[in-house]
Amino acid sequence: MIEVVLAVDLGGTNIRMAAVSADGGIHSRSRAETPTNVSPTELIELTVRMAGECCSSLPDDSKITAVGFASPAPAALDSGGVLGKLPNLPTLNGMDLAAALRSHLPYPVVLENDATAAAIGEHWLGASKGFSNVIHVTLGTGVGGGLIINGNAYRGVDGTAGEIGHICVEPEGHPCGCGSRGCIEQYASATAVGRMGRESGFFYETALDIYNAAKGGDPAAGSVMANVGRYLGIMLAGLINTLNPEMVVIGGGMAASWDLIVGPIDTEIRQRAFSEPVNRVKIARTLLHDDAGILGVACSAHGLA
Amino acid sequence: MIEVVLAVDLGGTNIRMAAVSADGGIHSRSRAETPTNVSPTELIELTVRMAGECCSSLPDDSKITAVGFASPAPAALDSGGVLGKLPNLPTLNGMDLAAALRSHLPYPVVLENDATAAAIGEHWLGASKGFSNVIHVTLGTGVGGGLIINGNAYRGVDGTAGEIGHICVEPEGHPCGCGSRGCIEQYASATAVGRMGRESGFFYETALDIYNAAKGGDPAAGSVMANVGRYLGIMLAGLINTLNPEMVVIGGGMAASWDLIVGPIDTEIRQRAFSEPVNRVKIARTLLHDDAGILGVACSAHGLA
Numbered sequence: 001m002i003e004v005v006l007a008v009d010l011g012g013t014n015i016r017m018a019a020v021s022a023d024g025g026i027h028s029r030s031r032a033e034t035p036t037n038v039s040p041t042e043l044i045e046l047t048v049r050m051a052g053e054c055c056s057s058l059p060d061d062s063k064i065t066a067v068g069f070a071s072p073a074p075a076a077l078d079s080g081g082v083l084g085k086l087p088n089l090p091t092l093n094g095m096d097l098a099a100a101l102r103s104h105l106p107y108p109v110v111l112e113n114d115a116t117a118a119a120i121g122e123h124w125l126g127a128s129k130g131f132s133n134v135i136h137v138t139l140g141t142g143v144g145g146g147l148i149i150n151g152n153a154y155r156g157v158d159g160t161a162g163e164i165g166h167i168c169v170e171p172e173g174h175p176c177g178c179g180s181r182g183c184i185e186q187y188a189s190a191t192a193v194g195r196m197g198r199e200s201g202f203f204y205e206t207a208l209d210i211y212n213a214a215k216g217g218d219p220a221a222g223s224v225m226a227n228v229g230r231y232l233g234i235m236l237a238g239l240i241n242t243l244n245p246e247m248v249v250i251g252g253g254m255a256a257s258w259d260l261i262v263g264p265i266d267t268e269i270r271q272r273a274f275s276e277p278v279n280r281v282k283i284a285r286t287l288l289h290d291d292a293g294i295l296g297v298a299c300s301a302h303g304l305a
Numbered sequence: 306m307i308e309v310v311l312a313v314d315l316g317g318t319n320i321r322m323a324a325v326s327a328d329g330g331i332h333s334r335s336r337a338e339t340p341t342n343v344s345p346t347e348l349i350e351l352t353v354r355m356a357g358e359c360c361s362s363l364p365d366d367s368k369i370t371a372v373g374f375a376s377p378a379p380a381a382l383d384s385g386g387v388l389g390k391l392p393n394l395p396t397l398n399g400m401d402l403a404a405a406l407r408s409h410l411p412y413p414v415v416l417e418n419d420a421t422a423a424a425i426g427e428h429w430l431g432a433s434k435g436f437s438n439v440i441h442v443t444l445g446t447g448v449g450g451g452l453i454i455n456g457n458a459y460r461g462v463d464g465t466a467g468e469i470g471h472i473c474v475e476p477e478g479h480p481c482g483c484g485s486r487g488c489i490e491q492y493a494s495a496t497a498v499g500r501m502g503r504e505s506g507f508f509y510e511t512a513l514d515i516y517n518a519a520k521g522g523d524p525a526a527g528s529v530m531a532n533v534g535r536y537l538g539i540m541l542a543g544l545i546n547t548l549n550p551e552m553v554v555i556g557g558g559m560a561a562s563w564d565l566i567v568g569p570i571d572t573e574i575r576q577r578a579f580s581e582p583v584n585r586v587k588i589a590r591t592l593l594h595d596d597a598g599i600l601g602v603a604c605s606a607h608g609l610a
Contacts, residue, residue, distance in 0.1 A: 074579070084581065085579075085581075132462070133461060145547070149454055150454075150455075150459075154455075154548075155549070156548055156549020156582065157437065157549055157550065157551050158549055158585055159549070160546075160549045160579060160582045161547060161548055161549035161582075163546035163547060163579060163582075164547050166542075166543070166577070166578070166579070167546065167547065168542065169476060170476065171474060171539055178577075179576065179577070180542065180577035181577075231476075234473050237471075237485065238469075238471070238473055238543070241465075241468035241469070241471045241472065242450070242452070242469050242472065242544070243466055244460070244461020244462055244464070244465045244466035246462050271484065272471070272483075272484070272485035272486075273471070273485070274379070274390075274468060276379060276389065276390075276463055277463065277465045277466075277468075
């Protein structure tokens with residue numbers, strides 16, 4: 001018999017699920033596109049269908065012990081399974097996820113913020129395994145963050161900690177969906193890269209286009225990518241001075257541009273942060289890629305985080 | 306019999322000492338000006354003389370158990386009593402303080418960063434007593450910081466954590482002594498207030514002059530003080546999003562301008578940080594004032610931090 005949890009990672013683009021055992025083994029998977037303006041009812045129907053797909057390919061003697069659900073919402077510690085505010089999936093704001101799942105999937109539900117889940121996943125099985133103080137940066141549609149402090153996920157007093165994506169790097173900079181201006185999310189997310197590309201007068205539409213143009217030697221595209229690294233370095237220098245961590249892990253889709261951003265990040269950090277914490281910190285790339293969040297919330301659902 | 310530690314707080318302007326018991330009682334005190342370009346030998350002579358003054362007014366059956374020494378250096382956890390780099394007291398860089406004290410004062414020496422000591426002091430006996438997750442901001446000649454995480458002082462992997470004074474709030478802003486540009490220290494320290502005053506064309510020289518002019522209704526001085534609060538709010542919004550703390554304590558000499566800066570801090574935080582952590586966090590003023598550092602390092606030297 002194997003005991004598994006159903007681990008879900010709900011993103012703005014995709015919803016992924018996997019059945020994960022307590023050793024981190026992935027025994028089955030399912031994946032779907034996140035419907036536009038997904039309603040709570042649609043989310044439950046989709047989750048139940050995907051759970052069915054995951055379970056159908058598990059051995060007959062498998063036992064499901066819990067559901068772990070990572071989403072782009074702060075994981076309020078006393079929420080009782082209610083999602084908070086999801087800036088990128090507002091149709092789910094305040095949804096009582098645990099109650100809604102319960103009639104279909106009779107398991108305890110553990111909620112986790114997706115970026116915190118990614119931090120936990122990398123710390124459990126990936127790049128930051130064995131390190132006690134880690135800043136995890138998820139560069140995707142937005143910029144998320146998760147903290148490992150003294151070996152454990154740090155969620156803050158209400159569970160909203162880790163929102164490094166809204167650290168200000170330009171006081172009067174680009175307006176951000178959070179209501180502030182000049183957040184790092186406006187300079188280092190895939191969305192921001194697309195915008196900065198268009199501002200530079202490109203025909204390129206996506207972050208990937210701009211990355212490829214930069215790789216191909218286009219100087220303007222190269223400058224956009226270098227600016228991403230520079231702003232990340234400004235933000236990380238402050239966090240490195242503040243937290244003196246052993247490692248910063250860069251994950252999320254934009255981590256694919258690692259080769260173009262790690263140099264500018266390193267340069268900026270060395271110019272701005274104190275030498276002792278800079279010499280200590282390792283800047284590392286995700287090892288778990290798209291599975292970081294699923295494995296992290298599986299770790300939480302197994303009671304290991 | 307009372308057991309006390311000799312707690313020292315070495316600053317750029319003054320050196321203070323007190324004999325402190327494990328309940329936080331201050332049984333005697335001594336204070337001197339920090340000599341300009343103080344040498345290691347001078348520091349030891351001064352410390353020994355002040356220890357003599359402190360001890361002479363203690364009851365005869367007092368027992369000294371340790372020396373706690375707070376200084377504006379990162380408290381490297383494995384330093385063995387060696388000071389690291391002191392940007393504002395560079396003549397003491399790398400001084401082996403514990404060894405130098407030992408021949409005169411035969412007690413264990415505990416080193417602490419002064420801003421971390423202030424955070425510990427306020428958490429032990431002051432404004433943040435009873436709170437588990439606290440950001441302590443010391444606004445003095447520079448800007449220092451100390452973190453309480455999950456009820457304990459957080460020093461990072463090497464003991465250099467808490468240096469929030471060098472979080473960047475203007476990427477191309479005023480050059481900072483740390484080698485970076487636009488650090489909050491360049492916009493919210495007493496030194497910075499003096500500079501911003503002079504930049505505004507004042508004859509006022511000191512932060513206190515500018516504070517008094519602002520209180521007296523001078524609009525340009527008022528604008529300088531409001532800008533201090535605004536930049537602190539920008540920096541704190543990022544830390545509040547990142548750490549979701551229960552409290553931010555403002556201490557140091559510039560805390561005397563509390564009435565002029567707390568409004569702009571609050572406004573900026575509410576505009577920039579997420580509502581849940583903003584609604585949670587209390588912005589509080591130091592209760593221990595100049596004694597925060599001494600009491601904090603006494604707490605450490607008693608083995609209580």
